[in-house]
Amino acid sequence: MQDQDIIDVIDDAARALEAGRLVAVPTETVYGLGADAENPQAVAAIYAAKGRPQDHPVIVHVAPGAELDYWCADVPPQARQLAEAFWPGPLTMILKRAAHIPDAVSGGQDTVGIRCPSHPVAIRLLQAFKGGKGGIAAPSANKFGHVSPTTAQHVRDEFGDDIGQHGRIAAVLDGGQSQVGIESTIVDMSRLATHGPVLLRPGHISAEAIAAVIGELPARPDGAAPRASGTLESHYAPHTPVAMQDTAALADTLARLQAAGRKVALIHYSPLPATHAQVELPATPDGFAYALYAALRAMDDAGADVILVEAPPQDGAWLGVNDRLRRAAHGSTGIVHGLINDTPNL
Ligand code: TXA
Ligand code: MG
Numbered sequence: 001m002q003d004q005d006i007i008d009v010i011d012d013a014a015r016a017l018e019a020g021r022l023v024a025v026p027t028e029t030v031y032g033l034g035a036d037a038e039n040p041q042a043v044a045a046i047y048a049a050k051g052r053p054q055d056h057p058v059i060v061h062v063a064p065g066a067e068l069d070y071w072c073a074d075v076p077p078q079a080r081q082l083a084e085a086f087w088p089g090p091l092t093m094i095l096k097r098a099a100h101i102p103d104a105v106s107g108g109q110d111t112v113g114i115r116c117p118s119h120p121v122a123i124r125l126l127q128a129f130k131g132g133k134g135g136i137a138a139p140s141a142n143k144f145g146h147v148s149p150t151t152a153q154h155v156r157d158e159f160g161d162d163i164g165q166h167g168r169i170a171a172v173l174d175g176g177q178s179q180v181g182i183e184s185t186i187v188d189m190s191r192l193a194t195h196g197p198v199l200l201r202p203g204h205i206s207a208e209a210i211a212a213v214i215g216e217l218p219a220r221p222d223g224a225a226p227r228a229s230g231t232l233e234s235h236y237a238p239h240t241p242v243a244m245q246d247t248a249a250l251a252d253t254l255a256r257l258q259a260a261g262r263k264v265a266l267i268h269y270s271p272l273p274a275t276h277a278q279v280e281l282p283a284t285p286d287g288f289a290y291a292l293y294a295a296l297r298a299m300d301d302a303g304a305d306v307i308l309v310e311a312p313p314q315d316g317a318w319l320g321v322n323d324r325l326r327r328a329a330h331g332s333t334g335i336v337h338g339l340i341n342d343t344p345n346l
Helices: 003-018 040-050 077-086 120-132 152-162 207-214 247-259 285-300 316-329 335-341
Strands: 022-025 032-036 059-061 091-096 111-115 169-172 185-188 198-201 242-245 264-268 277-280 306-310
Touching: 003 022, 003 032, 003 120, 003 169, 022 040, 022 120, 022 152, 032 040, 032 059, 032 120, 077 091, 077 207, 152 169, 152 285, 207 316, 242 247, 242 316, 242 335, 247 264, 247 306, 247 335, 264 285, 277 285, 285 306, 285 316, 306 316, 306 335
Parallel strands: 022 169, 059 111, 091 185, 242 306, 264 277, 264 306
Antiparallel strands: 022 032, 091 111, 185 198
């Protein structure tokens, strides 16, 4: 497409959002399913399309230079420092919400999640939408609990018939493959005085990088932290069971599964023999994150009995990737043992 065509497509999408429709938007983390954050009916349509519980809050995406005080109340100086340092980029802040934020956006809580994405298509859309003054409420553009999409094709695979003039989703903007590949880091800045900053979801921007800006290391969540559906134990999951295996045990487990006649889809970064289906990912946190969700989707489609994943190293740089893998594998406990010993899973 020519540049002007792309701008026309984005402008059409902005008009659709203004009319209360849904648009799938590429961001640098994953694709989002967007609606006008100030239109409760439009936000409700996101929940319906995703099959997501109504009380789960969604992130509001804003244009570069947006007025934080329009969307949030009692904004602490540290939140402004983080916005200055990391926006546009893959950081979501939880802050006290402004009074006009619909309950559908905040999940009925007194806070709002807000971020300014860095993907050029998302920025162009935010600038075209409501003259750059609007907010786009957008969760990841997948069915509730499923793997987040990192390409426009993934979104089309998720929502198929629901896309187009007569579907719930007016358009899917194609911005290529998301560069980060896993969802944004979420830091709760709404209870600084009593709890300090709290890391609700690890991501590309690390707790240490946040500490370098505000001088305080975000804590891991406690029971009183705001609810976040991306922090549910079972989330980001393919339909095929997922099992993690340490590098040292992987070759042996693979051999035993194959000896038991099982089809194994393998996601790995160390050299290993051929299996039913496999994807070898880069052995770096950024490279692994970039390709992870496409790999999970491809292996989910391979008709295997199990997706076996080589467990990444445990150090801090891999925190975001390990978090998503742990959730993808949740609910598949005992699957490898069951497949080898021919006992039912669980
Ligand atoms: O990278 C991302 O964050 C992507 C892209 C599209 O921006 N979005 C995304 O949205 O991952 P979603 O809905 O799949 O996950 C957002 C997480 C959820 O766990 C939600 O509960 C949490 O953010 N969240 C949003 N607003 C919140 C709030 N006010 N308090 C606590 N958690 C909140
Ligand atoms: Mg999600």
